[in-house]
Amino acid sequence: MSTEVLRAPMSPSQLVPRAAAAGAPPQVTGHGAGGPASKRIIVGYGFWVFLLSDVIMFSSFFAAYSVLFKNTAGGPTARELYDLHNTALETAFLLTSTFTCALASIAVGQRSQKWTQIALACTAVLGVGFLTLEVREFARFVALGAGPSRSAFLSSFFTLVGCHGIHVTVGLLWLTTMMAQFYVKGFRTDIRHRFLCFTLFWHALDIIWVAIFSLVYLVGTLPPGFLP
């Protein structure tokens, strides 16, 4: 490449790709000057950028939660409400579902329909388990008079954690669609690309949950003197 740049003047034929030199495959520079990237890289990168934008949306809700944490309007506080056993169980479910999702991506790589469906089914079951625990927690709060309308703190809690729950729900809908597509259409390239996006999404949801269980539940139940 570098010798061509030094050769002057530019000839018009250089705007045209020369006939493949001795049939060699296109050079792979890995730095973008080698021509358009493969579909898989394009799809993966685009989805990665989307995930980062989603993380930024969550950070807005986190910011609101941090700012409004103390605005309990005389109502229940975090320390009074949060049940850490429930949180630990939810964490176990979600973390394990991330692992089974990773197993599913191995199965897809090996083109094994049976193991793909099994691993994805396990992921789905664990995801549903997570959601069930979360819905029960929300219902318990509402029954205690600590629904989202009680105070700004509770509004921000329900929104932040609820938004994550909505993402998990959407993820489960996506997951079942993927299971159906693999089953009916096999391991076609574009379906594998979509599955790559799904795995990125599912792992990212667990990353968000790490932030939630650490900074919402664990920090929220610290004694008042230790709160930042």
Place this chain on the structure above:
Amino acid sequence: MSAESHGNYAEYDYAAGSYVGGDRPRGAQPNIEAPPLRRELGGYLLGFALAILLTIASFWVAHTHSIYGPALAVGLLVLAVAQMGIHLIFFLHITTDPDNTNNVLALAFGVLIVCLVVFGSIWVMTHLNQNMTPASMEQLMRMQG
């Protein structure tokens, strides 16, 4: 340049003049095939184990008095960030490979924005709240506390 020297890149079909299993735009780079099974499974198992360890550590730290009290919140933040890192490396395959540079840069950009939004908001709102006149006895008392 033969296909083999690229390691695990897709095979080039010289007769057809394109890569095998082409799902790529004209002139595009080859696909990166999956790494061998054992290595991949080992990576995920290790990531899972480390994540479990860090989770247990977070819950434990929040309950015992092993960390100096006022530093607990920061400690939990550090453990959370560490666990996010484990997820990113082991499950999302963010590496320092030159082909991965765009992904790392995008991540860095995202982290910058998150920090600006969260810490910026907390800083700004704390100052705004401090300068508000107290609306109630409760707030007046809290100010004096």
Place this chain on the structure above:
Amino acid sequence: MFGKLTWQAIPLHEPIPLISGIAVYLAVIGLVVWVVIKGYGPYLWREWITSVDHKRIGVMYCILAAVMLLRGFSDAIMMRAQQALAFHGGGYLPPSHFDQVFSAHGTIMIFFVAMPFVIGLMNFAVPLQLGVRDVAFPTLNSVSFWLTAVGALLVNLSLVVGEFSRTGWLPFPPLSELRYSPGVGVDYYCWAIQISGIGTLITGINFVTTILKLRAPGMSYMRMPVFCWTALASCLVIVAVFPILTATLAMLLLDRYLDFHFFTDTAGGNSMMFMNLIWAWGHPEVYILVLPAFGVYSEVVATFSGKPLFGYRSMVIATMAICIISMTVWLHHFFTMGAGPDVNAVFGIASMIIAVPTGVKVFNWMFTMYGGRVRFTSPMLWSLGFIVSFVIGGLTGVLLAVPAADFQLHNSEFLVAHFHNTIIPGVVFGLFAGYTYWFPKAFGFVLDERLGKWAFWLWVVGFWVAWAPGYVAGLEGMTRRLQHYDNPAWHPWMLLSALGVLIILAGIVAQIAQLVVSIRTRAARRDLTGDPWDGRSLEWATSSPPPVFNYATLPNVTARESYWDAKQQPRETTQPITSEPDYEPIEIPRNTPVGFVTAFLATVTGFALIWHIWWMVVLGLLGALITFVVFAWRDRTEFVISADEAARVDRANRAVRAESLLALAR
């Protein structure tokens, strides 16, 4: 059954919305009838509505923006007329209407004129400049456009069914909370912005991926045209901050719909948090708008000075610096809210620092012109008008960045003059320059230059007559958004301002005339070479308009201005610009109605949410889910253009180009 929707929602007793509503309704019906009679329906559906081609989508974005410019500008005329008349009197617009008018004006101009126009230009030009066939995700591109159109539709619907928001272009609580705005206005606003915001976010992701991962072979980062760098920076900012807008409006909607307490004045809500978050989006938003405009200026100034852009590397660094710094200055929109001197000082200094890379860009443009052979075509005139006017607007911005000064001028007419002074010469002139510059590439004929120059002069003179008085009135204490006032010192300035807006109106009439006249005489102004301006970047190497696949073979890029360098070969040789490549079959993504269908469902769902028609909401969301699954089940996503077909199209274009170049050389 229909939630809050009743027949009272139609403004039968309010002449202005009623008459304008009827007029628009008749115009739309007339257009549909004309299309049906002429038989354009199938063509429009096949070639435009279901198109996933970036060139078509770009044009549609610009058409949407142009139509909404007329609506937003009508609001402007109404406001200026009201403020000219309402001295010691009520004017002709009652306060509740005036509030809706200024809210609609700002909302439409930012979200449905400036954003679509900028995105339209990026859509059209970026893939061509990068030497590739389309963006990374063509179908998502179509979805983005249609979601933006839905937002525009909902805002316009509020004119005739219900009312619009009265809280300004950003709905500050507690006024925008349910307690103080119980009507549907704020809901119209929020849902329109949420829906179009999703479209914009998708566009941001699409272009970041395209520019970073999808470029012609040999085009490294430092060989990209500057317009692509500014598009990249703008789209990075979109990806960074539109999620904040989505989250903040979601919080407001939760307050309004489900009795949450984020920003209410009871139960611990903090309305200052809304200000903080919304401006964390709002300030980067204006950089999203202005960065691509700066990119247009870079292209135009280089082309019409006949020189490469001065200081390419510093341009790139300045662009990326603006991208990052723009996200650290947002508090300057609420210096007066009381964060205290420490916080104010930090954000004030950051706001001044951001002027530095902008200054670097201005000097680069000037140094590009210096020593070049400047051709004063209308795109160049727009750029010169920009440089002179925008610098003044930017300087008033630096003045406002001083917190102590801002305490006097916050929310005054001075502020209004400042932001119009940066947006109109900054963004709007750039959009007009880009429109004139790329019009021949899109449609195959050049716009009338004489009318273009008339339009420019009327705009720039009208702009200054309209907005210079704003600075004076602001310094004399006039607040913004006044429905009436009693201070005699302000009255003459408001009269002058109204005159200015009429001059701008003449400018807009000149632009419409330019378009009509150019279309009528298009045979005489055909662009046969594909390169009417003696351009420098790759898009001018294609025919006008380019074939659907843009390039028969992706160009091999070896320098920053490959096309310009290739042209410098002696033109008297009988060789065409490029020797014939090896043609191969080309895969083109299929057209799809998914964008249009999604838009339809979004309109139904949005309308239902606004009016609390819950069963319709459920139906709309269910429809969306079904659409996604059906679309995901597609088997045939592309069609192939054979090598022979590509060769045929390409050879025809080359022949025409070669002939006209030979004619030039003789």
